[in-house]
Every structure is written in structure tokens, then in C-alpha cells.
Amino acid sequence: MSENYQESTEEPVLILPPGFLRNPAHLAAFGFGSGAVPRAPGTWGSLAAIPMWYPIAQLPEPVYWSVVLAAFLAGVWLCGYTSRSLKVHDHGGIVWDEFVGMWVVLGFFPETWYGVLLCFVAFRLFDVWKPWPISWVDERAPGGFGIMVDDVLAAVMALAVVWAAELWLMPGLL
Template structure:
């Protein structure tokens, strides 16, 4: 299939009928007509306070498992839709936003700040994120640019924690 695949143009049927597509599309948030990555990040945000209840090592294990699962999931769904990286696939944003908050303080102001920092990194795609986005394909490519954006946002957040907390 190509990027003009009927499934790629109308993924709603699969998102609501296939649990793998539902997860990849962030419980439907990736179907939003404008800024699906931002909507996906917003839907992932309420999970952060839950993950922050885990010890740091437990949150880290959750991140690694979410990344590995995401490589498989995003690759599978992209193949089934017949596209390289459908904009509605937002599991990668879920993992990126979760990375941003690993070892960060709890609180709504930190959630807001981290959300903004992650979205800036994900949208601006500073090097090497932009290179990865253009040159790495498949499930790893879909995930890796957001993993790197999450890691960059995490570094910024840790710097801000050191300055402000």
C-alpha cells in the first residue's frame, strides 16, 4: 500500500474496532483534525501522576517497556495503514511526554512546564532529532524522534528542577 491508501485516509474504522490501532492512535486522540501530536500528549499527561507514584527505577522500567512496545506497535499499525508514519499515530508522543517527567517533581505547574517543553522539542526537532525523523524508518523511526525529544525535554526539566526546586 502507499500513502494514498484508503486505510491511511480513513483510519477511524480501525481505531475504534482494533485495540492495537486504538492504542497507537492514543485512544482516539490521534484522530483530531489539527495537531494530533499535541492532543496525544495531552491524553498521555494524566498518566504521569500515576507513574510518579512508582519508585524512580520502576518508572524507568515502565519507560523502557513502553518504548519497546511502541516500536512494535507503531511499526505494526503503520504497516497495516500502508504509510511510513501516519500523523495520527501518537503512542510515540505518549512515551515522549512520559520520559519528560521521569524523576521530575510532582505538581500541576511542573506538568504544564514539561508539556510545553516536550511539545517545543517535538515540533522544533533540533538536531539530531530532525535527522532521525528524516532518515530512520519503521517502528523504530516512528518512536526514536519522540524518544529523543522526550530525552531533550527531560534534560531541560532536570536543569529547571535544579534551578527552581
């Protein structure tokens, strides 16, 4: 082995099989293609969730949360199925979990651009950083449920930060 050898800490780029995203389940799990971006697919998936959130946000609140719950439950299957098909647990391109996480955070705040921006930044921070208990769940929860639930926890932690910002730093801003 060469003395200049250095193990890469980057996640390896996985080439998708030809026609992979033609499967509707894989396409949905990959955030309708947003997760297929080679760099920062989770960020692109989180961004792609915003225009999809807006029409859902127009629904009455109980219907909105029913849609989010249905998206979570569907995501357990979608993400698990796609993960098994790729033979990679929680492949970076699987971003349906980011969609649902964003919808959880955005479901509690008015539709102002700065509220959406704050929710996006807070969610991405916790989704990337994965402090405890997110990291614990991410390492231990199996299959599609594990893929989905760590992002819901990131959303809950992001909500705490956004609520604190609203209450103490910027009252009335959101």
C-alpha cells in the same frame, strides 16, 4: 495548471478505514483515540499521556522506568504495525510515541502542575521543531523504531531545557 495553484504544505488528512480503531493495537498506537483528533493530534496525544502517567508515577522508580522501557519496546511494534497498516510512515495520528516521550520527561520531575506544564511545553516544542539530531533520526530511522526514537530524543532535549530552567531561572520551583 492555473497560475493560482499553490501546493499545500499541510499534511493531508487521512481518513481511517471503517473500524480501524477497533483493533486494540491501532487503538493503543492512536493513544486510545487521542490521535484521531483532526487538528494537532500530537498535542492531544501528549495531553492524554498525562493522566495515564500519574498512576505510573506512583510506582517505585525502578518499576516506573521498567514500565516506560516496556512501553517504548511495545511502541516500536505498535507504531510499526499501525504505520504499515495505514501505508503511511509516522502518520500524525500515531501518538503512542508522544505518550512515551512525555513519560520520559515527566519521570524526572515532581508532580507539580507547573512542572507538568513546563515538561509538556518543552516536549511539544522539540517534538514539533525537530532540531538536529531529532530531524536526522526522524528522516533515517526506519519503521516503528524510527517513530519512537525521535520522540525519546525530543524528550531528552526537553529535559535539558527543563533542567536549565530549574537550575538557573527558577531554582526550587519544580
